[in-house]
Amino acid sequence: MNKPTEAELEILSLLWQLKEASVRQIHERLAAVKDTGYTTTLKIMQIMHAKGMVERDEASRTHIYRPLVKQGDTQKSLLKNLMTTAFGGSTSTLVMQALGQEKPSKAEIDEIRAFLDNLENDNA
Template sequence: MSTAKNNKPTESELEILGILWEKGSGTVRDVHEILEKSKDAGYTTTLKLMQIMHEKGLLKRDTSNKTHVYEAAISQESTQQQLLNKMIDTVFNGSASQLVLQALGNHRSSQEELDKIKQYLNEIEQQQKK
């Protein structure tokens, strides 16, 4: 494996990753403007954070222009999975389905979403049957 992901992102770093996963890529200013909506921090704070993340290998960046453009260097899926696993382990007594039930319970999901989940459940069952 090439991408070093020994460094697990901190809370603040996760917020930035979340933004970049959604946007695809962006400058410090782009990220900062979104971050500002839910948080209260100065521009250089965001900058510093993203620089650290780059050092750690959490972000890639293009420095060919004066204003650098960043993007996530670790995949959203693997990060999600890592966080889920830890969460299931420490807070859900090791039971993934307990987590699923809890997640479905308080988040009113759309019919469309529910259908997608059902369909997925069927696929899983088919796989296990054979």
């Protein structure tokens, strides 16, 4: 799988949420949070299509894009790369750094604890 650039990942995140969208729909959402031009969004989405990250339905005048890469697969790949390059392959260092950035809510701590309990039970 091609590692998406930061701009491609922003677009993929929106497509994963929306399931499908036109360039205009994606651009409007991006423009709400950052200064970007329509032609830039269009060009990035065309590149993503050429790379096989998205498919494009050209049946109507307005092309509709859908993600071809799965969110979970992309996240796993990016996380594995980050863990290897930035944290020397250490899961604990990565998790400690992530949890130290912002104070997790009680619900998030409970969710993490349940996940760890399941991991422990699976390895027992």
